[in-house]
Amino acid sequence: MTKNLPSIVSSSIVLFGIWLSLTLTFDLQEIILGVVVSVLTAVAVKGALTGNLLRLLSPEKFLAAVGYVMFFLVQMVKANIDIFFRIFRPVIPIRPGIVRANITLKSERARAIVANSITLTPGTITIDIIDDEIFIHWVFLPSGDVHSETQAMVDSFAGRLEKIFE
Amino acid sequence: MSNTFLIILFVLIGGGLFLSFLRLILGRKATDRAVALDTTTLITTGFLVLVAFLQGRSMLLDVALVYSVLSFLGVLAIARYLDGGLR
Amino acid sequence: MSFMNILAHVVTGLGALVLFASGLGVFRMPDVFNKMHAGTKATTLGSVLFLFGLGLFEPSWLPKLFLIILFIVLTNPVSSHALARAAHNEPSEKPDNLIIDDLEESKGGDQ
Incomplete structure (x- = not known):
């Protein structure tokens, strides 16, 4: 779990970006639902969707x-x-x-x-x-x-x- | 977008669609047909987006997205079948 | 006509031309691997240019079009690999005009 944490975080961010561009609304409810769904999906696939994108943070x-x-x-x-x-x-x-x-x-x-x-x-x-x-x-x-x-x-x-x- | 430009777009897209579809019908071997199917579905996705733009209905964009996802899965399934099924 | 409008026309027209070229390539190329060259490379860039050009006409659609573009760029090579493997593994599907074929040798070595 802790080993996969960077992958899960980066998968969640990417999934949330996809959610935003699909719904194109900025209601609080939609955004909260989007965060919940993205994090649940990322945990379910153990971050395998994107892998560790956080390593790109180094210049x-x-x-x-x-x-x-x-x-x-x-x-x-x-x-x-x-x-x-x-x-x-x-x-x-x-x-x-x-x-x-x-x-x-x-x-x-x-x-x-x-x-x-x-x-x-x-x-x-x-x-x-x-x-x-x-x-x-x-x-x-x-x-x-x-x-x-x-x-x-x-x-x-x-x-x-x-x-x-x- | 002017009328002339629209006609050019439709001729180009329709021509590509026609030629790849012809290959899908004529194709000598099964994999030729599968490649032609892949191309046909991708050009159709572009065509759907063009129709969405002309009618001003953004709902058709969702149709195009789902269409491209399903065509990808379909081509993968055909490829696995031609490769001898799931082993 | 503003600069954006001209750019949108050029990008969309180029995209449509490349999509036409991919259809023609799939029709004309002699064997399955060469068809794949036209069917993968040309449709990918053609779709990218065409959808992005239409997005320039209607900027509020850009996020969703960007999603379709991303999906096409990520999945198109994958389906091409799957078909290429299938075409090479099946003897009756394999084209006979290959000048060298290292993959066949390495498969023959395994058996």
Whole structure:
């Protein structure tokens, strides 16, 4: 219980934010009901909804998180420009393949974030994670050494997340 | 929002919906159809929000939210089924 | 026309264009993994831009639209992973145009 306390607190805050944006009222009754429901839900799932967000309160971790989100948004826009010009070609240029890379992050949540980020970035989707290996599908395999290119791409995400999760 | 702009929006969204729905009907394999279903439901969510905006009824936003939640669960259920059920 | 109005038009139009591209991509791409590239990336950014643009027209809806956007960004990759795993595990569904396939090798090693 005490071990999960930061997770429960951060889950409650997030759930209460969702409650506020769904109801859009600021009556005292609604707010009290919202707090009760959010805290009960957060305790029931033991804070597994968000994990410990309170660690972002330290400045360097907060900056690392903002940096990650910025990096991710830029990559996502690049991915869409890439896929957009691919789709409208008369013959779609593809050279598909599934490549393995190593993932050193231990936390399950960090691994899920890396996998989801890779899915939304240029030319790559994550197929599966088995033990410490992540399998990535390329729509157009990079020229040169495929494995080291893939490893560099995974590390560019994982390295940024390590600062937040360690 | 001008009329011309609305027509452009409807043509683009409707075209995307039509093409992904065509793939849902024609799709050669089961997973192709599942991917097409995923895309179709997401474009429909956008379409619902556009209709909500045109009619000025914010109730349809809740419909869009619940629709996206249910479509996510539906696609997950289909994926688990194609993967050989719950093991 | 104010600046906000022009911005809202541009963002909404771009979103609709990207959503159209995702439909076209799902229709044109040859195999399931490549369809997934169009069906995941393009619909995510397309929905984000389209809903946010409509929110700029009607600012009182922004909180709820933000919730829908957050939900789409968080869940879209998850359903794509689930479908990708299903497509790879089932031999009859797997496309045959892969140039290299490390996952198949590592599965073969287990058995």
